[in-house]
Amino acid sequence: MALITKKIKGTEDVLPKQSYRWQFIENIMREESRVYGFKEIRTPVFEHTELFARGVGQTTDVVQKEMYTFDTKGGESVTLRPEGTAGAARAVLEHALENEGLPIKASYFVSCYRYEKPQAGRLREFHQFGLEEYGTQSPAADAEIICVAQSVLDRLGLTGIHLELNSIGCPECRAKYNQALRDYFSQYKEQLCDTCLSRLEKNPMRLLDCKSPEDKLIAKDAPKITDFLCEECETHFKEVQKYLDSAGVKYVINPTIVRGLDYYTKTVFEFVTDCIGAQGTVCGGGRYDGLIEELGGKHLPSLGFAMGLERILMVMDAQGIEIPNPDRCALYIATMGDEAKRKAFSLLRQVRECGLIAETDVVGRGLRAQMKYADKIGAKYSLVLGDNEIAENKAKVKNMESGEQTELALDDTFAEKFSVLSLTGDEAFQI
């Protein structure tokens, strides 16, 4: 391969053969968020760098070492979005959507960019479906978005994904808790691994789910966040659980889920699977009551989640879930002669107007080769169009599986009759 260049590290192409898989999951996500009352928001792929610095958090890994940041010709610093929430929040503020009534419920599909080392389930360009809900502090909203996520996963047919739930409290209870953690782990400074030592300063909650066995042992008796929640946060957390119980959503409380973005408060959750490698979080989210203020707006409690599309697709693969392919050709017209080629165009137009996929030869193959091609693309029916057919104004439509042929008139009733014929055969060819 002497190509002058290849795709950028950590990026992936979705080829024509594969795109139906993406469309399938996206459609379900769209439909599901729609019935919950969310409307799609679309924001630019890049933003002023300070938006992410402030929104996502200066101290986070994402901001400190993973952003694609560059200066424009005009000298401003812009950044390819590393996640979807900051841009959506910015748009909500900029257009003062809070004046149109609360809550604001938005869904999005975005590509995101993080300069990381690629591995299973982690790319430098990846795609997310997400939900945003602004202007509600009610635990009902927390439960609502979790329900959407659950519905999506259910409708996709995924199994073995469990919901882990936690509350990291408001900034006040979290500050107390972080201090308690620092105090506790400081006693064991000599025994902690290097990464944990740095976590002790940066983000003590991360100490809780260190992989090293020794650290795990120490972490076992560490203080629990649930003992540090203020009354409001605790009630909120309990209420969320009650709503989930009522909706029949199963979850496990996991006090070690932290989330790596600064804006989270109170409820945090992850949908996790173990079938796609180490990066098993397929959906993550929670509440971010302080984000809008951080970005210069008024107090507007908010929440949301993001789902990794590549990871969802990986789970579908791992679990052998079949995705219906709607892209198979319904009718292939093989032609002989120039007049037949032209006639084919008029028939094809009729058929396509019925929403059926119809094709003909556009590379100049012989009849036999055209039939081979029809077979190769999995055409359900074929039709040979030559001088005889044109003279008699009728042709035989052949079922490619059974070999059975049905004669149809080549007039303006053709498409209608053909679609009846194809629908009676196989439901896969329904529109």
Added chain:
RNA sequence: GUGGGAUUGGCGUAGCUGGUUAACGCGCCAGUUUGUGGCACUGGAGACCACCGGUUCGAAUCCGGUAUCCCACCCCA
């Protein structure tokens, strides 16, 4: 950023301790006479053996570096 594994036609692979036309399966294209696919048969296209450099009379095969991919850490979707 730190580790481990990999890199041979479109895809999946063989090529053992260096020796001269780089093999196989699948796929692709064409044909197997008069207007019809799936099978079979015949033929064909397609590889500077990831890249750069080194050792050698000689390297896909050995050594070094780089890149990319895969996997893990960190972190996250």
